Amino acid sequence: MAMAAEGGAETARESERPFFVELFLDLVYVFALVSLAKTLVNDLSWTGTARTLVLLFALALIWALTTWVGGTSGLERASVQSHIIGVAAASLLLAAVVPGAFHDRGLLFAGTYLFIHFGSISYFLFFARDPAGPRRSGRIAFWEAVAAIGWITGALSDGPARLGLWALAIAIEYAAGAFGWPVPGLGRSQSLEWRLGGGRVPERYRQFIVVAFGAAVLTTGTTFSQHEYTLDRGYALVVVFTIVVLMWRIYIYRAGELLTEAIARSADPALLIRAAAVCHLAMVAGIVGGAVAGELVVARPFGDTPPSWAAVLLGGPALYLIGRALLDYTVFGRISRSRVVGLVLLCAIAPASALLPPILVALLAMVVLALIAAANLVSTRLHARTPAPPALG
Numbered sequence: 001m002a003m004a005a006e007g008g009a010e011t012a013r014e015s016e017r018p019f020f021v022e023l024f025l026d027l028v029y030v031f032a033l034v035s036l037a038k039t040l041v042n043d044l045s046w047t048g049t050a051r052t053l054v055l056l057f058a059l060a061l062i063w064a065l066t067t068w069v070g071g072t073s074g075l076e077r078a079s080v081q082s083h084i085i086g087v088a089a090a091s092l093l094l095a096a097v098v099p100g101a102f103h104d105r106g107l108l109f110a111g112t113y114l115f116i117h118f119g120s121i122s123y124f125l126f127f128a129r130d131p132a133g134p135r136r137s138g139r140i141a142f143w144e145a146v147a148a149i150g151w152i153t154g155a156l157s158d159g160p161a162r163l164g165l166w167a168l169a170i171a172i173e174y175a176a177g178a179f180g181w182p183v184p185g186l187g188r189s190q191s192l193e194w195r196l197g198g199g200r201v202p203e204r205y206r207q208f209i210v211v212a213f214g215a216a217v218l219t220t221g222t223t224f225s226q227h228e229y230t231l232d233r234g235y236a237l238v239v240v241f242t243i244v245v246l247m248w249r250i251y252i253y254r255a256g257e258l259l260t261e262a263i264a265r266s267a268d269p270a271l272l273i274r275a276a277a278v279c280h281l282a283m284v285a286g287i288v289g290g291a292v293a294g295e296l297v298v299a300r301p302f303g304d305t306p307p308s309w310a311a312v313l314l315g316g317p318a319l320y321l322i323g324r325a326l327l328d329y330t331v332f333g334r335i336s337r338s339r340v341v342g343l344v345l346l347c348a349i350a351p352a353s354a355l356l357p358p359i360l361v362a363l364l365a366m367v368v369l370a371l372i373a374a375a376n377l378v379s380t381r382l383h384a385r386t387p388a389p390p391a392l393g
Contacts, residue, residue: 019075022204025066025088026211032059032095033215033284037291039099044292044308051102051163056288057170060281061177062091062116065140067204069124083123090116106162110155117144139181139188147172178274201273202259205280209251212287216244220294227299232359236301239362240294246369247287247320253376262331275330282323289316293362301359310353313361317369318346338375342368 036059040052066087075081094112101109121144124137150169154162180188220240224233259276293313305313325339345368353361 019081021075021081021084022067023207025063025084025091026207028088028091028095029059029063029208029211030214030218032091032098033212033288033291034219035095035098037215037219037288037295040288040292040312041295042099044312047160047163050167052288053285054163054166054170055098055101056285057174057281058113058166059091059094060284061170061173062087062094062113063208064277065117065120067201069120079127083120087116087120090119102162106155107152110151110166114144114148114151135186136181139183139186140176142183142186143173143176143181146176202276205259205276208280209248209283209287212284213244213248216287216291216294217241219291220244220298223295223298232301233298236297236359236362239359239366240290240297243290243294243317243362243366243369244287246366246373247290247317249373250321250324250369250376251283253373258331259327272330276327279323279327279330282326283320284323286316286318286320286323289319292316297358297362302357305353305356305358305361307354309358310350310361313358314346314350314353314365317365318343321346321372336376336379338372338379342372345371 036052036056039055040048042048043051066084075084090112094109094116097105097109097112100106118141121137121141125134125141147169150165150172154165154169157165176182182188220237224237227233262272289312293309293316296309296312321339321342325335325343328335328339346365349361349364349368356364
């Protein structure tokens with residue numbers, strides 16, 4: 001019996017592992033996040049930040065829907081793998097036009113984005129073997145058609161109008177997803193349609209975090225290699241890389257490790273997985289902010305720190321901690337005090353940032369993250385944590 005139990009556990013672990021085609025898709029999203037970071041560096045303003053967030057939400061929605069549907073359609077099938085490769089190819093084009101999405105390539109971005117959605121919908125309507133696929137795809141198609149009005153109209157507009165229309169379109173898509181894509185006559189999606197229980201989707205979330213970290217490392221390393229090698233830049237590289245390491249450490253202690261178990265204990269696993277998606281999206285946004293900060297600090301470690309730089313240097317870690325605190329609540333039903341203290345300390349540093357060079361502002365952010373990581377380690381050793389997911393619905 002012990003051998004049977006061991007074999008069953010091994011089978012469960014195998015089912016949670018991603019397929020190679022999913023990892024191939026992730027490679028495209030490393031490039032996508034790097035492209036977003038580079039775009040924000042070139043337009044470091046409130047408008048530029050809003051534009052970057054809209055594009056991030058759009059790319060993340062494609063990744064999430066591909067991940068969720070992939071779990072129900074048999075990833076071992078050649079046709080499903082071909083579909084995901086097609087999504088990866090179109091996503092590569094989408095990421096490549098990110099820098100011009102709010103300029104001369106708006107229509108190409110919107111058209112490619114909608115092509116991915118409606119191409120996937122068509123595949124799961126007419127070719128997938130999942131019995132729940134047609135009704136689920138029909139609901140999503142309805143709301144994507146509504147959002148498409150905003151995407152196309154925005155692409156044909158300029159300036160603030162494009163940003164407003166695209167923000168409205170992405171808000172419609174996320175709101176529809178949050179409520180199960182309700183459609184008269186078709187109802188709304190139920191948890192069983194997605195079969196989101198188990199450990200496979202949480203594992204994919206963890207991989208998306210790794211993708212974001214990879215983008216941050218790639219952005220920082222590329223910036224260092226493109227500038228003259230100096231001792232100051234060497235110090236900056238160490239500080240920025242340490243920030244990435246600390247973010248990773250904070251993620252895995254311990255909600256990141258116990259997310260799968262929390263979902264298994266939840267009365268509504270699919271709802272908990274959707275809640276976890278929001279947490280991870282916030283953390284990914286914070287990591288992208290960290291990638292932008294890394295490029296700025298490595299390029300110019302000393303000198304004045306403009307308010308926009310300080311907002312990224314401190315706001316990236318702050319947004320990451322907010323997402324991480326929400327993940328704490330999702331898994332344990334409570335928020336760690338260290339997250340709150342960290343946010344307070346980052347806010348306290350902000351007024352002094354104008355008097356400090358960028359590398360010192362980054363160093364102070366690194367110290368805050370190091371204190372949180374140390375507190376997590378002490379707390380984990382003193383108090384064993386058991387997942388206790390809250391009632392979210």
